[in-house]
Amino acid sequence: MKKIYGIIGDPVGHSLSPVMHNAAFKKLGLDAVYLAFRVPLEELGDAIRGAKSLGISGLNVTIPLKEKALSFVATEEVAKKIGALNTIDFSSTPTGYNTDGIGALMVLEETVGEIRGKNVLILGAGGAARAISFYLDASGAMVTLANRTEGRSAQLASNLRNANSISLGAELKNQIRDSDILINATSVGMHPKEDATLITADLMHPDLVVFDIVYNPIETKLLKEAKRAGVKKIVDGVKMLVYQGAASFKLWTKEDPPVEVMENAVTAALIR
Numbered sequence: 110m111k112k113i114y115g116i117i118g119d120p121v122g123h124s125l126s127p128v129m130h131n132a133a134f135k136k137l138g139l140d141a142v143y144l145a146f147r148v149p150l151e152e153l154g155d156a157i158r159g160a161k162s163l164g165i166s167g168l169n170v171t172i173p174l175k176e177k178a179l180s181f182v183a184t185e186e187v188a189k190k191i192g193a194l195n196t197i198d199f200s201s202t203p204t205g206y207n208t209d210g211i212g213a214l215m216v217l218e219e220t221v222g223e224i225r226g227k228n229v230l231i232l233g234a235g236g237a238a239r240a241i242s243f244y245l246d247a248s249g250a251m252v253t254l255a256n257r258t259e260g261r262s263a264q265l266a267s268n269l270r271n272a273n274s275i276s277l278g279a280e281l282k283n284q285i286r287d288s289d290i291l292i293n294a295t296s297v298g299m300h301p302k303e304d305a306t307l308i309t310a311d312l313m314h315p316d317l318v319v320f321d322i323v324y325n326p327i328e329t330k331l332l333k334e335a336k337r338a339g340v341k342k343i344v345d346g347v348k349m350l351v352y353q354g355a356a357s358f359k360l361w362t363k364e365d366p367p368v369e370v371m372e373n374a375v376t377a378a379l380i381r
């Protein structure tokens with residue numbers, strides 16, 4: 110029987126996950142389909158219980174449901190610590206996982222190699238920043254967090270092993286000078302406000318790795334600024350999207366995900 114997977118969120122119509130996972134199913138010849146379901150926050154519990162009753166095999170969970178979803182499924186320890194999940198596997202007892210941080214870590218390891226000992230400045234303290242900072246901290250990076258709402262970054266830093274927080278203001282200049290990696294984990298620069306960036310070229314140095322997790326547009330204003338500053342290693346958000354999706358795919362199907370096919374599907378959809 111055809112297996113059904115999907116993503117729940119609100120809104121969810123813009124999600125690239127259906128394109129990405131359906132391309133992977135096709136490539137591997139799996140009899141499965143991946144759909145998008147709009148689920149309002151107040152109906153999340155019904156949706157998860159209903160998905161189990163309907164025999165749905167796996168779900169991704171996106172904004173604004175990631176945190177509340179923890180109340181409705183057993184959850185792996187890491188996702189509990191992050192305080193959010195993005196994947197539910199229904200193959201036995203429904204279980205929640207968070208693959209966002211794994212996706213970002215894989216991208217960075219591919220770009221810079223060993224993360225241990227690297228100075229990483231993360232902009233943001235929302236769901237994605239929490240997942241990424243948890244994985245980088247656990248990998249031995251020295252994490253600094255800067256967020257518009259300073260209380261959130263201070264709180265997040267206090268829950269990590271080797272992290273601190275600064276303001277998004279004057280302190281940034283020196284912090285970026287001393288950083289190996291800058292990650293934008295805010296939604297600043299995302300479509301339709303594509304001209305926005307929290308950091309401009311004058312604050313960057315060529316050896317800084319600049320990673321923007323925003324993937325729509327693929328080349329954000331921050332990445333354009335990085336180019337202008339002569340930054341040698343510039344990373345967009347597509348790979349992270351693909352790697353977090355690939356990690357969910359592996360959890361559900363136990364098959365090795367066709368990462369290149371998934372990336373091509375996402376890139377083609379973004380360019381259209």
Ligand code: NAP
Nearest residue numbers: 233234235236237238257258294295296299322346349350
């Ligand atoms: P979220 O939980 O809503 O967090 C949003 C973050 O952005 C918060 O830190 C917020 O600061 C900050 N922010 C929003 N508007 C701002 C502004 N005008 N100035 C300064 N800071 C601002 O969202 P999320 O789930 O973390 O996602 C953040 C972005 O990452 C989104 O664009 C999402 O599409 C992208 N993302 C990409 C991937 C990927 O695989 N590439 C995965 C997950 C998310 P406050 O705390 O002050 O509100």
